[in-house]
Amino acid sequence: MEDFLLDEDFDLSIADGDFVIGESTAQHQKTLILIDKGEFKEVPARGVASRRYLESETPDDLAREIRQEFTKDGMVVKTINIDANLVIQVDANY
Numbered sequence: 001m002e003d004f005l006l007d008e009d010f011d012l013s014i015a016d017g018d019f020v021i022g023e024s025t026a027q028h029q030k031t032l033i034l035i036d037k038g039e040f041k042e043v044p045a046r047g048v049a050s051r052r053y054l055e056s057e058t059p060d061d062l063a064r065e066i067r068q069e070f071t072k073d074g075m076v077v078k079t080i081n082i083d084a085n086l087v088i089q090v091d092a093n094y
Contacts, residue, residue, distance in 0.1 A: 001025050001094045025075075029090055032069050046072065050088075059086065066090065 003024035005013045010031070013020035035047035048069050053062040059082035067077050070092050078091040 001028070003027070006031075025093055028073065029070065029075075029092065032073060033066060033088065054086070062086075062088075 001024055002021055005020045005022050005024060006027055007013045032046065033048045033050050036049040036051075037047045038044050040046050046069065048062070048065050050062060053059070053065075056062065063080045063082055066080055066088070070077050070090070074094055075092040076094075079089075080092075081089045
């Protein structure tokens with residue numbers, strides 16, 4: 001999927017005076033994982049709010065929430081792995 005790309009501060013990337021467009025699946029995944037519900041005006045119920053899971057004993061709830069939100073966004077989720085340091089690896093595509 002191609003879309004407008006964001007920089008590391010989540011601002012629109014601009015090159016040569018124009019917006020940068022490119023493969024955006026990983027960007028969409030990162031954004032969905034980081035945002036809280038209510039942050040997208042167009043879809044206020046969207047978002048994982050991963051900060052809520054920082055002190056969780058088990059990553060199962062976080063993985064479940066990621067799977068649900070990615071599926072709602074139209075992705076097919078193959079695998080989600082979350083290690084003890086909460087490093088998230090996802091195999092999902094539109």
